[in-house]
Amino acid sequence: MPPVAPVRRRAARMAALIAATLALGVAIAPGTAAGAAPPAGQLAAAPGQDEEGGTPALRAQLEAASKGYLDAKSALDRSVKRQQQLGAELKTTEAELNVRSGKVGEIAGVAYRTGRLGAMSALLNSGSPDGFMDRAAALDAVAANEDRVLRELLATRDEANRTRAALDGEIREQRKQVTVMAKRKEQAERALTVANNNATRAADVSNRGTSTATATPARRNSDGSWPSESCSVNDPTPATGCITPRTLHALNQAKAAGFTRYVSCHRNGGSGEHPKGRACDFAAQKGGFGGDATGGDKTYGNNLAAYFIRNSDRLAVLYVIWYRQIWLPSSGWKSYSGAGGDPSSDHTNHVHLSVY
Template sequence: MRPPAKAESSPRRPADRVRRRPGPLRRGAVLAAAALTAGLLAPTTPGLAAPAVPAAPSDTEAKLAKLEKQAKALAKDYRGELVALTEARKAAEKASGKADGVRRELRAARDRTGDLAAEAYKSSGVDPSLQLAFAKDPVRSLNDAAAAEHLAERSGEQVRQLNTLVAERRAADADASEKLKAAERKVDELKKRRAKVAALVEKYTPEAPSSGVTASSNGDHPPYIGMEGITSRMAKVRDAVVARYGGKIVSVGCYRADGGGGEHPLGRACDFMLSSGGSMPSGEMAALGDSISQHAIDNADGLGVMYVIYKQRIYDMRSPGWDPMEDRGSATANHYDHVHISVF
C-alpha cells in the first residue's frame, strides 16, 4: 500500500517573511510620536517632558491703553512731558511686545514638534532618512537601537526647545507684569502729588520760544548749537550753567526740530556735552556732569528747572528723586555723555 501523499505546503510569500510583530523599540517610537503629538511626551532622555503652555495675560493691552491715556492727561495737567512715566509706560509696552514674540516662537515650535510626531507616526515611527535601510532589511532595522535612538534624539531636541521657550515665555510675562505694575505705581504717585505739582507749575508762566534769544552775555562760552528758538527761561538756565562751568563744557545744544516729542522742539531743553562723537566721557568729565546735574537740582526753584537727565536717570521736580530709565543703546541716548536740562 502506497503511503498517503503528503500535503504540499504552499511557499511563503516574501511579504510573509517580514510581517512580524513590531519590536519593542518600534512600538516605543510609535507611542512616542503619538504622545508627542498630544503634548505628553516623556522622552528617553531623563528630565525631559513636553511642557504645558502658560496662558497669555488677557488684560495687558487694556491696561497699556489706560496707562497711555492717563499719561497724556497728567502731562497736560503738569504742563510738560512726564519722562519717568513715559519711560515706565514704554518699558511695559516693550516687555509686553517681547512676551508676544516669545508666544509666537512657542506656537511655531509646537507646530514643528507636531509635524515631527505626525511624520514619525505615518512612517511607523521611522525617520524618513532611515526608510531606505528599513526597506532593505526591515526586521534588522526595526530592532536596531541606533534607529530608535535617532528618532528619540530628534524628539528630545524638539522638547528641549519647547521647554526653553516656555521658560522664556514665563520670564517675559513676569517682566511685562512687573513693568506694567511699575508704571501704574508711577501714575498713582503722580496723582497723589497733584496739588503740590499744581502749585509748582503755577509759579512759572508759560513761555513761547523767542527768536531773539541767541548767545550768552557771559563772553567766552563753549560752542553753541540751536540757540535760536529757545525760551528766555531756558536761556537763563544755560547762562547760569555756562557761567559756572563754561570753560570745561564741550558744547551746548538746545533747540532741534526732531526732538522726538520732548522739550527740545519747544525750546525748553539744552544738552550740556561732556564728550564728543558719542564717546563715554572721562572720569573727570563724568564728575563734571554730576556737578552740573546737582547744581541744576539745587537751584531748580529759582531757575524754573522741570527735570534733569543724566547717566540713564531722571530727576523730575514734579516727582523728586532720581528714577532709572530704560537702556536706549548708546552713551548719548542714555545721557552718559551729556546732562539734559528741561525747564517749565
C-alpha cells in the first residue's frame, strides 16, 4: 500500500489542474484533446445553427425558386426549338403553296382563254366510236387532274394556317415562361434580401475562379427536362447514406476535372438538399473542413465554384454557396450572410453544391 502523503500530493495536484482547466473554460471529454479541430468530414456549426447556415425557410425558398427557374428555362428552350422547327416547316409549306397556286392559276388561265372543255361538245366532235372513247377518257383525266390540283392547294393552305397558329402558340408559351423565370428570380432575391437583414451588398469579385473545364452533361428527358430522381445510390463519400444519380454524376465530373479533395454529401437531419441526397460539401483544404480557406486553398475553392457555375446547365445546378456568397441560375452571385459567423455556415471552408 503506497504511503498516504504522496497519494494526497498527487490528488492535490490533480485537483489544482482540474480547477485551472475549468477556470479557462476548457471542457475535457474522455479521449478528446482540448481544442482539437473537428475530424475531417464533420462540419462544425455554431450553437443553435444549422451546419449550412441560414434557415430552413430560406433554403426551401431557394430550392423552390431555382427549381422553378430551371423548369421554366427548360420549357422555354423546348418552345424556342419547336418554334424553329415550325418556322422551317412553314417556309417549306409556303413554297409548296406558291407552286400549287401557280398550277391552279394556269388551269384558270387556259379555261379563260379557250373556254372549259364541255363534255357534250367533246364527245359529239368525235368521228368514230374509238374517238368517242378516247375523248371520254381524256375528259375524265382532265377533270381528275384539275380536282387533284385544287385539293392539294386547299390542303397546303390549311397546313400553312395550322403552322402559323402553332407558331403563335409557341410565342405565347415563351412569353409565359419568361414571366415565370422573372418571378422565380424575384422570389430567390427577395428571400436572400430578408435573410441578409435587408442589406444589399455587392458580390465579392475576389471569390471568382478561372476553371474552364467542361463537364459531360447529365441525362435529361427526351424533351430536355430533368427527370425526377430519388436518393437511390450509395453515397461514395465518407458520409454514409444515399444520393441521387445526378448528384453522383456531378461528384464524379468534379473529380474528373481535378477537384479531388475531401467531399461529404449525404447528411441525416437538418434542412436543404443534403438529407435528400442532392447536395455535397467540397472541402477547400486538403485535410478536410477546417478554418477559413486562404491562399492556395481559397484559390482551389474559387476554381471549384467556377467549375460548377460554368457547367450549371450540364449538371442541373440549383445553387452554389462559397465564401459568404451564393450563386443562383436566375441571378448570379449574391451575398449570403444569413449564417452563424463560423467557417462552416459561412461556407469559407467548403463549396456547397445543390443539384436539381
